[in-house]
Amino acid sequence: MATRQRVRVHDEPAFVLHRHDWSESSLILELFTRHHGRVVLVGKGVKRPTSQFRAVLLPLVPLRVDWSGEAEVRTLKAAQYAGGHVMPAGDALLAGYYLNELMLRLMARDDPHPALFDPYAAAVQALARGADVAVTLRAFELLLLCQLGWLPHLAQEGLRLLPLAAAQSYRLLPEAGLQPSGPDDAGSLPGTHWQAVQAALDAPDPWSALWAQAPTLSTAAMRVGLAGLLHYHSGVRSFRTRELMRALRRIGPRPAPPLNDPSP
Structure with missing residues (x-):
């Protein structure tokens, strides 16, 4: 039986299109990425006060992200602000x-x-x-x-x-x-x-x-x-x-x- 190959994506330009709660500490993220289009990731523990991802996983903010997994919903591994502009306002x-x-x-x-x-x-x-x-x-x-x-x-x-x-x-x-x-x-x-x-x-x-x-x-x-x-x-x-x-x-x-x- 054929099996899916586990994929690891590194340093991919991305924007958060939508996010919603998955648990008390985690989020489901809809991202638009340069090379993979629209993808869905689970950010485990990203809502915790100590999470380094909490401040950057916002809509309309340019990001660089890493993820892995073979299922439709992959797992976020890293995210950082890519710079360039602040969020729009009003x-x-x-x-x-x-x-x-x-x-x-x-x-x-x-x-x-x-x-x-x-x-x-x-x-x-x-x-x-x-x-x-x-x-x-x-x-x-x-x-x-x-x-x-x-x-x-x-x-x-x-x-x-x-x-x-x-x-x-x-x-x-x-x-x-x-x-x-x-x-x-x-x-x-x-x-x-x-x-x-x-x-x-x-x-x-x-x-x-x-x-x-x-x-x-x-x-x-x-x-x-x-x-x-x-x-x-x-x-x-x-x-x-x-x-x-x-x-x-x-x-x-x-x-x-x-x-x-x-x-x-």
Whole structure:
């Protein structure tokens, strides 16, 4: 009978996507790694006050990790902070959690996507330094869908495969790609805008090239178009982190009470 070979991985770049309790002292960790994709590790004893891993096993923090094992859930052996940036804060922190939710919903376990690791790291770093949240999220959504093979070609119509007309408006549909539309339709952008985004995706450094398209990426139309694809391929109607971000925006900052108001 064939047996699985025990594997030991050393010094692998990684980020924690999600963590939950396994016991009073241990955690189950969902990691996104450069060469192995999304993997699941058990961190035994990492919650103890004396554990050297306790302070570093946090989402959105660049890590170097070691693990071993032949089962679906491997065992964490070492973890250290890789440096580069601090955790995002405020709205940027919620946006980072949204990136992680996308990865958990859309990526299969043990399916390597090494070309996606640097864009993910760049997105987290951009959020940490206070870059435009909308542009950061749209750029990563585009690259994620492209790497997973779910983004239609953005320089041609989806059904007829005709080149886009510069002055014509198009909207992005999950099952049909780009389709002609009216300029006021939700998710509608001129053909030249879609073509520019496709050229950025085809560039040697697509992350930087997409940032050059920031005015287009920050539009509500781009958000609507990509949201349709993400919901369609993830199988969920809404992402929890996006709903939380919207709820916090609706609440808004609490106004300061008048100086003579005794209430807290």
